[in-house]
Amino acid sequence: MDFTFMWETFRQLLTGVPLTLNLAFTSVAFGAVLAMMLALMRMSGIAVIEMIAKAYVFVFRGTPLLVQIFLIYYGLGQFRPTLQELGLWTFFREPYWCAILALTLNTGAYASEIIRGGLQSVPYPQVEAAKAAGMSGFLLFRRIVFPIAVRQALPAYGSEIILMVKATSLASIITMMEVTGLAAKMISQTFRAVEIFVVAGVIYLILNFAITRLIMALEWWLSPHLRRPPSIEPRIEAAHV
Amino acid sequence: MQQLSYFELIGFGPKGWGLALLTATGMTLAVALCGFLAGSIVGTFVAWAKLSRNLAARTLADGYTTVLRGIPDLLVIYLFYFGGSAALGAIGGLFGAQGFIGVPAFVTGALAIGIVSGAYQAEVFRGAYQILNRGELEAARSVGMHRWLMFRRIIAPQVLRYAIPGLGNTWQLVLKESALISVTGLVELLRQSHIAAGSTRRPFDFYITAAILYLVITWVSTYLFQRAETHSLRGLRRTS
Amino acid sequence: MKFFTALSVGLLASALATGGAAAQEKTITIATEGAYAPWNFTGAGGKLEGFEIDLAADLCARIKVKCEVVAQDWDGIIPALNAKKYDAIMAGMNITDKRLEVVAFTRPYASGMHGFATTKDSPLAKLAGLGERANLDKDPAAAQKIIEEWKPLLKGKTIGTQGSTVNSQFLEKYLKDTVTIREYKTTEQHDLDLAAGRVDAIYAAHSSLKATLDQPEFKNMTIAGAGVSGGVLGRGVAVAVRKDDADLKGKFDGAIQAAIADGTIAKLTQKWFKVDMTPQG
Missing domain, CATH: 3.40.190.10 (Periplasmic binding protein-like II)
Structure with a gap:
């Protein structure tokens, strides 16, 4: 093993970290909004709307993310004239926004199930108590349902964020120079695939370790009444592939 | 040259890619299935290590799942692809094999999927084992069953029963993971679509076809896993 | 038990496949x-x-x-x-x-030669030296002169090229500060992105560019500028x-x-x- 080379690789790959995190967090943020909407649709009690949300989740969880990325980037490129007429082309022209769109649509599907689980875990007596105290509608949601649901969903949502950080590596396929993209580029210059991919792997491990710690801290901060030893038990869930 | 219609493009005519796409779908199923089975073996051992009282085994197993959880699957596949056969070549050299050890892309792909999905399956098996009734294990021991016999007669059948839903999820995951194997040159569904998209310059038509084929596989396998679950629980009374 | 039978059959099959390949x-x-x-x-x-x-x-x-x-x-x-x-x-x-x-x-x-291709209505279609040939080994001064002539037109443009090729190395070496280089996995992909208007021009081997130009979907594309060979181009x-x-x-x-x-x-x-x-x- 050539440690000077690996250290140099490490330093060069670090320059891709901002883009990796940018892609992950932007899509997680947009995805959370989408997921919330989908979860509410699933629980709306209106058959048609429930079906739409269900179909959405089925399609986006049932196809590989790589196919979705190709479809959005190269596939929609085939319809450039139409998209230009609609004024959407400036958006689809950029590989960055195509990557964000694909990742957002994807995490929206997975996260909606997590949020639904969180919402369903809110104990009904709490809702009853709130109603007895005169709360209803949005106030009830904001003060009682939402905070409890968030606390419940946080560990699973943490895993989802980790999965998204990993999923950003696929954006390298559509010319994004994040960590994996830079690694591929460096390999083309040095032809030393194994060393470079090992270093890239270490970078992802460090990132994900840091994010796991942050989420644990958040969990601790959100549960002042519990304050038991935090447990973000290694949960392995469906990854985005 | 006249633009081909969508159905000519994916059909079975002289300019159609239908047969190639179907063959590639078969390849996707084959590599996913072999990878899933390889993952079951890995998963069984890792679950066993995680539950064992041996500190070294536990640490090793935890390290394995931590690493696999922390780095992108695409990197794992690349590493396996580039590093795996170099390692294999070195091992082969020790036994006097002549330099070149050809590992078909299929085997590399299936093993890579096995390594990745093994981490997920380990968690599924561990969870299922923990539901087992301790009394049954004690009973088995008291009638003198040896470890392997107990594993075969008592543990494996029940763990498998409880693990079916989790395994169903892992299978979906493996199916999607198999799309990443396309980077190693194995002509499975995504790679074939990719080749066709490049060759015909009609990316949308082929990627949407690939997406539909993946959905069909997902849909059929969800149904099969549900059947298996109902079947495996036929002797049990539902508590809920 | 069926499960284990299936497992061992699968293992055996992959072992045979490995052995078989080593034997030929x-x-x-x-x-x-x-x-x-x-x-x-x-x-x-x-x-x-x-x-x-x-x-x-x-x-x-x-x-x-x-x-x-x-x-x-x-x-x-x-x-x-x-x-x-x-x-x-x-x-x-x-x-x-x-x-x-x-x-x-x-x-x-x-x-063979290497060069740019762009759309016919693009300002880059007027890049200097169309039809000419320059060799970085035999006449570096002439080649360098042509590259300098390109720079004002290329300034700020996005150029697509296939990664890990002599073409990407040429762009890195001579035009890195002039253009934004976007690297693709295949030439087919940068062809698609030129047609989709995501890049202003592509840089590749003339042989491959000409094959693309022959396709009906790319009739609006043209070769631009002189063909270059030698040096980093191999x-x-x-x-x-x-x-x-x-x-x-x-x-x-x-x-x-x-x-x-x-x-x-x-x-x-x-x-x-x-x-x-x-x-x-």
């Missing part, structure tokens, strides 16, 4: 890209075709070995050769000093083999020499490129 020794596996028309590409139904597929068949017949040509992603094609995934590469790969550090090349079997296209594989290199060298001598290369390049691309000297 007299077959040479040649990697190509399968996405670089007309050098090598995938035709309808998924069959590999192109100049290098024909040439490989010819060379292997001369060496008297059985050859299998497999498609392989370009960006890992050299590391995978050294990882012994196959024995040789014939994928429109130019001889460069950088590549010579890690693999060995046979003598070249073809050579010293001709050759077969790459592992460095310790001198025996195979020797066999290919002999076969290529024979194919050049009896006009096979001229005939095949005429067939696929419509121009004789036999390497000179």
